[in-house]
Amino acid sequence: MIEISVRKKLKGKISEFELNIDIRIESGDFVAVFGKSGSGKTTLLKMIAGLINPDEGFINVEGEVWFDSRKKINIPPQKRRIGFVFQDYALFPNMTVEENILFAMDVKDYRSLDEILKLMEIENLRERKPETLSGGQKQRVALARALARKPKILLLDEPLSALDLETRLKLQDEIGTVHRRFNLTTIMVSHDFSEIFKLSNRVFVLSDGKVIKSGKPEDIFIQEKISGKVKFSGQVLKIEKEDVVFIVSVLVGNNVIKVVSVEDEIKDIKVGDTVLIASKAFNPFIMKV
Amino acid sequence: MNRLKGKIKHVERSDNISLVIVDVMGQDITSIVLQGEKNPIYTVGQDVYVLFKETEVSIAKDFSGEISLRNRFHCKVKSIDTGKLLSRVNMRWNEEDISSIITTASVKRLSLKEGDEVLAFVKTNEISIMEL
Numbered sequence: 001m002i003e004i005s006v007r008k009k010l011k012g013k014i015s016e017f018e019l020n021i022d023i024r025i026e027s028g029d030f031v032a033v034f035g036k037s038g039s040g041k042t043t044l045l046k047m048i049a050g051l052i053n054p055d056e057g058f059i060n061v062e063g064e065v066w067f068d069s070r071k072k073i074n075i076p077p078q079k080r081r082i083g084f085v086f087q088d089y090a091l092f093p094n095m096t097v098e099e100n101i102l103f104a105m106d107v108k109d110y111r112s113l114d115e116i117l118k119l120m121e122i123e124n125l126r127e128r129k130p131e132t133l134s135g136g137q138k139q140r141v142a143l144a145r146a147l148a149r150k151p152k153i154l155l156l157d158e159p160l161s162a163l164d165l166e167t168r169l170k171l172q173d174e175i176g177t178v179h180r181r182f183n184l185t186t187i188m189v190s191h192d193f194s195e196i197f198k199l200s201n202r203v204f205v206l207s208d209g210k211v212i213k214s215g216k217p218e219d220i221f222i223q224e225k226i227s228g229k230v231k232f233s234g235q236v237l238k239i240e241k242e243d244v245v246f247i248v249s250v251l252v253g254n255n256v257i258k259v260v261s262v263e264d265e266i267k268d269i270k271v272g273d274t275v276l277i278a279s280k281a282f283n284p285f286i287m288k289v
Numbered sequence: 290m291n292r293l294k295g296k297i298k299h300v301e302r303s304d305n306i307s308l309v310i311v312d313v314m315g316q317d318i319t320s321i322v323l324q325g326e327k328n329p330i331y332t333v334g335q336d337v338y339v340l341f342k343e344t345e346v347s348i349a350k351d352f353s354g355e356i357s358l359r360n361r362f363h364c365k366v367k368s369i370d371t372g373k374l375l376s377r378v379n380m381r382w383n384e385e386d387i388s389s390i391i392t393t394a395s396v397k398r399l400s401l402k403e404g405d406e407v408l409a410f411v412k413t414n415e416i417s418i419m420e421l
Contacts, residue, residue, distance in 0.1 A: 229323050243372030245344075245390060262343050262377065262390065265290055281323045282414035
């Protein structure tokens with residue numbers, strides 16, 4: 001369990017406001033933090049990492065006190081078991097991929113280095129400098145470096161927003177895999193609904209430094225309350241035009257479901273989007289298999 | 290999907306099923322939903338949308354006799370997009386647009402054309418309700 005109860009005066013674009021957050025996160029959760037820019041999302045992540053100090057409050061991580069203003073406890077960033085991945089990668093330009101990752105380790109562990117390079121599929125890039133890498137490759141290295149610290153908490157600050165759709169989808173899968181494999185508690189700032197749906201099991205919506213909503217992604221974002229009893233959310237794989245209709249293939253769990261749709265219904269929907277499929281309880285057939 | 294705004298006029302409930310009658314521009318549109326006395330969520334006076342898919346809208350021309358379908362809209366055909374097998378019939382009902390996808394063979398059989406007065410039918414179990 002991670003308990004965060006922090007307050008800090010922040011300078012917003014227009015006026016000063018107070019960040020005032022009290023949240024609890026279960027160990028193993030994948031949490032998304034959503035909100036407008038300037039709502040305090042990145043500040044929250046940096047407070048957990050120890051890069052910004054709250055004016056008052058406490059941060060407890062699985063029984064360890066990382067910060068407590070009353071008891072004057074403030075564990076320095078390098079002693080907090082966190083991995084941080086930024087949108088702009090923040091790799092050291094003068095170091096190779098391998099050196100970047102080793103630098104993050106308290107004790108240089110070459111076996112674990114090999115394991116992480118292999119897991120992130122960047123073994124062949126180990127001698128390369130960041131400037132020679134693509135955006136997707138850089139973010140793999142940044143993720144590898146975050147994992148090298150054997151973190152309890154993985155902090156992701158819009159990690160994929162600078163990448164193209166294909167790379168983003170692939171890296172989303174890998175973030176999910178890494179989260180499960182290392183039993184991490186992950187906190188991700190994201191603006192991308194489909195990313196939040198795909199990865200997180202809980203969302204906090206921030207506005208002016210406060211949590212205004214929290215819950216499962218489907219409860220937070222699917223505001224259109226349709227009476228349909230058969231509902232699935234899935235990811236659009238393909239949209240094909242056929243006569244006056246469109247056939248939309250949607251991945252729901254491991255199954256591809258095809259839905260016939262019309263032009264105005266799908267005009268805002270593109271491949272990769274997360275969508276809701278709803279039907280009335282009266283329509284589906286049911287039969288024993 | 291077709292989407293019309295209305296107000297719930299009456300709700301008839303059994304244990305798990307409700308018939309919800311929505312007033313849409315003075316016309317009763319009925320939806321059947323799995324929500325009965327055990328967890329009633331729809332209330333009289335509530336503003337809602339009624340939704341129905343284009344593929345669930347049947348079209349009749351010069352209709353006479355009785356039919357079980359209770360949701361019917363007197364429409365005027367605005368335009369027809371003709372495909373090889375399927376066609377989309379765009380209609381005007383009061384101030385609203387309603388579309389139907391039927392087979393191109395049916396469009397020919399009814400000799401549907403722009404300006405035709407038609408009845409559009411939707412089965413009660415094909416109407417969904419969405420809260421505003």
